[in-house]
Amino acid sequence: MPLYEHVFLARQDLAQAQVDALAETATKIVEDQGGKVVRTETWGLRNLAYRISKNRKAHYVALDFDAPAPVVAELERQTQINEDVIRYMTIRVDAHEQGPSAMMRRGERDRDRGDRGDRGDRGDRRGPRGDRGRDENEG
Template sequence: MAFYESIIIIRQDVSSADVDKIVDDLKQVIKNYDGNVVKTEYWGLRTLAYEIQNNKKGHYYFMGIEANKPLLDELDRKTKLSESIIRTSLVRVDAISKDPSPILRAKSSDDENIVDVTSNRN
């Protein structure tokens, strides 16, 4: 089996609970085809570079998986059938890093640099 990194973009009007359900369904497909989910990350609701099917934003979800050809075919079929998934990307890699992705690192460093300068003077 080979390692793959997949990014899934889900419509902006889908709730967080539904995003989790979509990803859980994909994880179940991976398990059914003897694949392995090595890493998952939710990157949040992000603005798209260009409008896709009248969507200006999308929920980004990253998955690092170990998969074989039949599994990849089934994932492709499932994502094409889903009306909530507007775009996917699948790239073969040599290994999947256990470290947070650069997007999550940038997000967490932005959160750490926020300083509350409000004053409680009465």
Template sequence: MKSYMYETMYILRPDLNDEVVDATIGKYQTMLKDQGGSILETQHRGKRRLAYEIDRNREGIYIQMNYTGPGEMVAPLERAMRLSDDVIRFLTVKQETEAAVAAADADADAE
């Protein structure tokens, strides 16, 4: 099974206390680990003002997770975030790894 590198940024409601925020971060990390992923880095970026109001919230708690694993693990993670009342927004991006970029450049040079 092929492993990819991902970055998921999600925004939590600003009225959550630190224990709930830490529990939510732990829940999503555990979910990824249970599906064969490995967490590279998790950054708690703190409470920031949103560019526009989302669900009557002007601020949000930003969390960034970088991880690797099979592509099938992203859908259950995003589904859990979509169903959660604590998550305002989320976005997952598949990262270009240096090895993949080098291989693509080599293919382009060969043509």
């Protein structure tokens, strides 16, 4: 069966329990039609690049599943009807990503970097007051 990734954005005023219920509904649609959901990830409440239907933020949810094409059509039809979903996208992929998705790894990467401090490769040698190359004794 073909492999798919389905991501949808839910309204910002929904509780996390309601978002989880939307994900379970999508999972049920896929499984009732003969597909199999491999992974479900909730990316949380995130800022949108632009306002969509008066929403500045949205709850992001991603599903990885393998199912025949009619399942995708039914999932998208049901998603369109739902008023709590403001955007969605389903794409066909060659293989599912192993481990956590890039959105989930992003938080781990930020924690590992910590405070990087000064890069040390600046050629202008600014002092603590922002002056360029002056000696402390110069006026």
